[in-house]
Amino acid sequence: METNQNVFRFRDEKIFFWVSFLPTALVIFSIILFPILFTLVLGFFNKNTLVGPYTFAGLENFRNLFADPQFWLAFKNGIVYSLGSTIFSVLGGLLVALLLNEEFRGRAILRATVIFPYIVPPIVALFIWKFLFNSRGLINQLLVQLGVIEQYIPWLGDTRFVMPTVILISAWVWFPFSAINLLAGLQAIPKDIYEAASIDGASPIQRFIQITIPLLTPVLLVVVIIRFIWAARNFDMIYLLTGGGPLDATYVLPILAYKSAFSVFRLGYASAVATALFVFLVVLALIYFQVYGMATRITRS
């Protein structure tokens, strides 16, 4: 950051600074930092109605939480879901990024349309897929006509198929993020490295393995971690597709926290669930910062 700091030597700089800084700081404190602290503290209290009193409960909520099979089920489902969603959205994004890195007619149009799944309201994208994956929907009809399956499968209503289906849908909604960021990563690789390699007789596959993959790895790592965290903390996707069902097959922690708070009004318990998820994500975030720092250092050198 080489910007000139002399700009602020004039008389009204202090007023300007505080006018610019204070309102935002106040808003961020009251609607982000304070709520986080509040939830962390509420996990140690019992409060079982929205208007009722707070009673100190010590570690009771956390003890109940770790003894609750539903918590572990939700935790396990969350890992499966986040991993699957990350793998498919990043892989799809990588393939699209490699394609968009080539020269062809209509590339600009494709680059623009590819982001569309990401910018429509998530609920719209999810309901279209709910429609396509419906028992009597297009996907079943096509598969039967092609002879792949013999009878219609309730993709989102069968415990065997629901998780893979939800993972695929989430990958479709989220792949544009990976695609655009990985494309930026690909375009940052200097062209002359490739030219030098082809003069030395390297085949396209050799060039891909020996140049593209290692140079793209820093961006790839960042995208993978950020996608995993965003999938793990996401609420809408599963809630709107399955509500956590059928038979809890897609029950995840954000849904457990939401239902504990707003269906059964165990607010302390809900806070403990949210805290557990938060701590897990913070650990991941710390890893992310390490990777991010590493990635920027590698990119610079």
Add this chain to the structure above:
Amino acid sequence: MKTKTLKKIGIYLAALITFILTMFPFYWMVTASIKPFKEIFINPSFFPRQFSLAFYTQLFEQTIILTHLKNSLWTAILATALTLVLAGMTGYIITRYSVLAGEFMARFTLFTYMVPSIILLLPIYLVMQALGLINSHVGLVISYLTITLPFAIWMMRSYFATIPTVMEEAALIDGANHFQTYLYVVVPQALPGFISTAIFVFILCWGEYLFPLVLLSLDTMKTVPVTLAALVGGGQNINFGLLMAASTVTTAPILILFLFLQKYLVAGFAAGGFDK
């Protein structure tokens, strides 16, 4: 030569498949919404054989989606305006004023990306309840800021960093104060950054589901994602034609932004990156 032609064919084939995979669901949404009821599931055809606006008539006559669209539009615009005012000034001072503050803010923004909305939800609900801001659009707009503000500061900061300071210094030396300099010199130069940020913030607010779900219970106050969810209800016997008509209407404003402000969208996408 031969491998080159093969590669060309491969590329165009891949491009076609990508295009179909990303756009077909939206084609299916629009065509389903203009099919007659009996054609939705029985032998669905790629091209509607009969054209019918019955679902749209039903949508506008039997639901209050127009009210919900109006609510969505006005809360999203208000949240976008508020976000731009706050994030613009804050983004500006942390880029120009203090390297340390900028670094801290950047880290903090990344940190908020990790925070699940669910952890903010309950305290915000309790505070809004205490302040009497349940079923209030003011309360809703404030809750939107939890998502939009860190993201917008992050985006504006990266934009301000690319603007040279020469003009600002000239303005200050000529006797303008900092407020005038910001308003008349910085903002016009950073306009593309403001537009990009505004589009993304609007998109985020327009699609937000969780906060309006919890903070609004009066039907006349709700926003359009909540309406869509209500059409699905318990999940039994969903009227998909009606749902696709409502989805098409909900997508329309985003499509308009996409068609007319596309270059800001593609440019801003890599600069910030947001979760939904």
